[in-house]
Amino acid sequence: MPQIELSNVTKDYKIRNRESNRSVFAEFIRPRYTKKCAVRNINFTVEQGEMVGFIGPNGAGKSTTIKMLTGILTPSSGTVRVFGHDPCKNRTMNALKIGVLFGQRSQMLWDLPVRDTFEMFKIMYKIKPQDYKRQRDRLIEMLDMGDFLSQAVRQLSLGQRMRANLALCFLHQPQVVFLDEPTIGLDVLVKDRVQEFLKQINKEENTTILLTTHDTKDIEEVAQRLVLIDKGKLLFDGEQIDFHEKYKETEYILEVEFDQSIPPIIHEHFQLQRVETQKHFYKILHNQMRTGEAISYVASRYNVVDIRVRESSLEDILKSLYK
Numbered sequence: 001m002p003q004i005e006l007s008n009v010t011k012d013y014k015i016r017n018r019e020s021n022r023s024v025f026a027e028f029i030r031p032r033y034t035k036k037c038a039v040r041n042i043n044f045t046v047e048q049g050e051m052v053g054f055i056g057p058n059g060a061g062k063s064t065t066i067k068m069l070t071g072i073l074t075p076s077s078g079t080v081r082v083f084g085h086d087p088c089k090n091r092t093m094n095a096l097k098i099g100v101l102f103g104q105r106s107q108m109l110w111d112l113p114v115r116d117t118f119e120m121f122k123i124m125y126k127i128k129p130q131d132y133k134r135q136r137d138r139l140i141e142m143l144d145m146g147d148f149l150s151q152a153v154r155q156l157s158l159g160q161r162m163r164a165n166l167a168l169c170f171l172h173q174p175q176v177v178f179l180d181e182p183t184i185g186l187d188v189l190v191k192d193r194v195q196e197f198l199k200q201i202n203k204e205e206n207t208t209i210l211l212t213t214h215d216t217k218d219i220e221e222v223a224q225r226l227v228l229i230d231k232g233k234l235l236f237d238g239e240q241i242d243f244h245e246k247y248k249e250t251e252y253i254l255e256v257e258f259d260q261s262i263p264p265i266i267h268e269h270f271q272l273q274r275v276e277t278q279k280h281f282y283k284i285l286h287n288q289m290r291t292g293e294a295i296s297y298v299a300s301r302y303n304v305v306d307i308r309v310r311e312s313s314l315e316d317i318l319k320s321l322y323k
């Protein structure tokens with residue numbers, strides 16, 4: 001049985017209209033509403049231990065979907081199941097088995113030291129003392145939190161606060177974790193640590209992770225599978241590798257550095273993009289010349305210092321899809 005299951009799920013929000021041509025009294029007595037469809041008939045399942053990148057442009061419906069999976073919102077139609085149950089009807093049981101992180105929204109009390117919040121979570125989740133100690137010490141080490149455990153939350157930097165929130169998410173060893181933008185605003189080193197942490201915990205504890213992020217490096221590093229939505233509709237669900245295959249550009253860029261400045265290569269399949277002193281950039285269509293062929297053509301005729309092939313990255317693909 002899948003751990004997460006969405007079948008024909010739609011979520012409409014009711015938005016109250018504020019019309020300037022109506023009196024305040026009329027607005028109060030008979031308010032008018034319009035319907036905003038945030039999620040439109042989506043279907044997908046997630047099995048135990050999967051790491052899924054749940055992506056889409058701003059306003060695509062990602063947070064709304066996560067809110068339905070955590071039992072915060074009910075779907076307007078369709079069914080949502082987590083561990084085979086309706087998360088809205090089983091909120092307490094669901095909460096004990098899941099971990100949730102919503103971007104920069106902190107689960108910690110502002111004036112308490114991080115260490116005390118850990119203790120508070122131990123009581124809230126009824127974690128056994130020996131499990132608590134083992135998991136707490138492990139998380140502190142994995143997320144390098146030893147230096148700031150005694151500091152009040154309000155004194156922490158953004159990176160420290162995000163790491164502490166992430167650790168709290170995993171303290172009760174949840175089977176499923178929903179992370180909505182867990183690396184927002186973090187520097188590259190902290191991001192790397194968070195990505196390594198997620199990979200390690202997924203491997204060691206087989207935790208299912210649904211990760212929402214706009215950071216393509218997060219997705220490339222962490223998610224094997226991608227679920228892409230836009231305007232509430234599911235556009236792609238599959239392995240990351242297949243996503244690249246399906247949407248990759250039909251061309252690639254051959255970047256050649258020569259040992260001296262030379263005139264552009266004249267070849268029917270080479271389209272010169274730009275020249276930077278001794279470096280030339282050519283656009284080549286995959287179906288006209290394969291990368292290996294292009295490399296050997298250049299290397300056998302010119303004195304080359306370096307050759308690189310640049311295929312479209314996940315970021316390039318998403319940019320063109322979102323457009």
Ligand SMILES: Nc1ncnc2c1ncn2[C@@H]1O[C@H](COP(=O)(O)OP(=O)(O)OP(=O)(O)O)[C@@H](O)[C@H]1O
Nearest residue numbers: 013015036038056057058059060061062063064065
């Ligand atoms: N409480 C709400 N009331 C009315 N409309 C809402 C509400 N929450 C979200 N929406 C609308 O629903 C749509 C989906 O929003 P949602 O927050 O789920 O998108 P998202 O994919 O998480 O976006 P982002 O990447 O910007 O966080 C948007 O058009 C948004 O304006």
